Amino acid sequence: xxxxxxxxxxxxxxxxxxxxxxxxxxxxxxxxxxxxxxxxxxxxxxxxxxxxxxxxxxxxxxxxxxxxxxxxxxxxxxxxxxxxxxxxxxxxxxxxxxxxxxxxxxxxxxxxxxxxxxxxxxxxxxxxxxxxxxxxxxxxxxxxxxxxxxxxxxxxxxxxxxxxxxxxxxxxxxxxxxxxxxxxxxxxxxxxxxxxxxxxxxxxx
Amino acid sequence: xxxxxxxxxxxxxxxxxxxxxxxxxxxxxxxxxxxxxxxxxxxxxxxxxxxxxxxxxxxxxxxxxxxxxxxxxxxxxxxxxxxxxxxxxxxxxxxxxxxxxxxxxxxxxxxxxxxxxxxxxxxxxxxxxxxxxxxxxxxxxxxxxxxxxxxxxxxxxxxxxxxxxxxxxxxxxxxxxxxxxxxxxxxxxxxxxxxxxxxxxxxxx
Numbered sequence: 001x002x003x004x005x006x007x008x009x010x011x012x013x014x015x016x017x018x019x020x021x022x023x024x025x026x027x028x029x030x031x032x033x034x035x036x037x038x039x040x041x042x043x044x045x046x047x048x049x050x051x052x053x054x055x056x057x058x059x060x061x062x063x064x065x066x067x068x069x070x071x072x073x074x075x076x077x078x079x080x081x082x083x084x085x086x087x088x089x090x091x092x093x094x095x096x097x098x099x100x101x102x103x104x105x106x107x108x109x110x111x112x113x114x115x116x117x118x119x120x121x122x123x124x125x126x127x128x129x130x131x132x133x134x135x136x137x138x139x140x141x142x143x144x145x146x147x148x149x150x151x152x153x154x155x156x157x158x159x160x161x162x163x164x165x166x167x168x169x170x171x172x173x174x175x176x177x178x179x180x181x182x183x184x185x186x187x188x189x190x191x192x193x194x195x196x197x198x199x200x201x202x203x204x205x
Numbered sequence: 206x207x208x209x210x211x212x213x214x215x216x217x218x219x220x221x222x223x224x225x226x227x228x229x230x231x232x233x234x235x236x237x238x239x240x241x242x243x244x245x246x247x248x249x250x251x252x253x254x255x256x257x258x259x260x261x262x263x264x265x266x267x268x269x270x271x272x273x274x275x276x277x278x279x280x281x282x283x284x285x286x287x288x289x290x291x292x293x294x295x296x297x298x299x300x301x302x303x304x305x306x307x308x309x310x311x312x313x314x315x316x317x318x319x320x321x322x323x324x325x326x327x328x329x330x331x332x333x334x335x336x337x338x339x340x341x342x343x344x345x346x347x348x349x350x351x352x353x354x355x356x357x358x359x360x361x362x363x364x365x366x367x368x369x370x371x372x373x374x375x376x377x378x379x380x381x382x383x384x385x386x387x388x389x390x391x392x393x394x395x396x397x398x399x400x401x402x403x404x405x406x407x408x409x410x
Contacts, residue, residue, distance in 0.1 A: 041337040052348035053310030053341040064299060071302045094269060097276045105258030124331040132246040136258040143257035
């Protein structure tokens with residue numbers, strides 16, 4: 001059977017979510033990664049062809065082209081017979097999906113802050129915009145610290161997303177010092193980051 | 206039983222998705238809307254208290270606080286016994302979720318384009334950023350036109366999201382002329398916009 005194709009960049013935290021889920025469930029052997037380089041002002045044609053809003057990851061499985069990362073992750077989770085990372089129903093499902101939205105929300109703010117400070121010309125930067133995005137990041141971190149107890153136990157898509165979000169801060173916002181005053185979250189992340197799936201998907205050094 | 210609370214703004218297309226779903230399924234009687242005014246640089250405290258990344262909609266049902274709009278919509282869809290708007294499984298589910306991501310992706314680009322031209326001071330605007338977001342909007346519109354046949358039949362969360370995205374373009378990007386060269390999508394939208402749920406949630410004039 002033909003492999004699925006995943007449009008991929010090693011530095012994308014949204015791609016990392018899908019890769020971690022694939023490795024946790026043994027699906028990585030059925031996925032071919034296709035490296036791409038894309039930004040909001042220079043979208044890659046091969047991404048736009050599969051995802052009209054030009055974001056990665058995008059997954060191609062036969063005639064089906066899927067995006068964005070929550071859809072891809074849930075689709076992949078339907079394709080294996082191991083323990084599911086998306087709880088099927090009830091409160092466990094809503095907590096996991098809400099945690100995924102929390103991690104993705106942190107990442108959306110982090111990417112916008114990064115575009116502001118690295119992509120946008122220096123004279124066009126607006127400090128209040130960056131401040132607003134950093135406030136979202138810090139708010140999300142405080143919320144994660146507060147609910148760290150709900151990150152224990154068998155991993156879900158919520159745990160994976162939060163771990164990838166924290167990994168992205170270490171990669172691109174090392175100066176933020178997110179661990180200061182968030183010792184429980186830091187301890188949780190240190191342990192989660194030891195999973196082989198997390199180690200194998202570390203962003204480039 | 207206590208009503209659910211939905212943090213709400215009549216101009217938010219993401220809020221509109223949840224309201225349309227609620228009206229289509231009769232859940233609107235069980236939801237109290239709580240009006241808020243929030244922006245990325247002036248987040249409302251009552252939003253931040255419920256959603257750490259300060260976005261609406263946020264839904265409060267007893268001790269459960271949920272975000273973002275895809276999570277809220279799926280949660281609401283689990284709370285009624287009428288026809289489901291999230292197909293349970295199989296290709297229908299992946300198409301509906303991917304269409305939701307397409308509509309949300311158009312909206313994310315449209316909101317960023319609007320923040321660039323209305324919120325950001327004039328001397329800090331970067332035309333290439335706006336151009337990049339407009340390219341995403343146009344790419345999404347072309348994709349919707351191409352797959353308009355899949356928007357026929359009983360409504361799904363995909364249809365609702367795309368209809369709300371198009372409604373937002375009429376509200377904030379009337380000059381875009383999205384209907385030009387997208388006649389099939391325009392005809393589909395004209396019909397979908399006649400649904401009572403869509404009429405009742407029109408953005409303010």
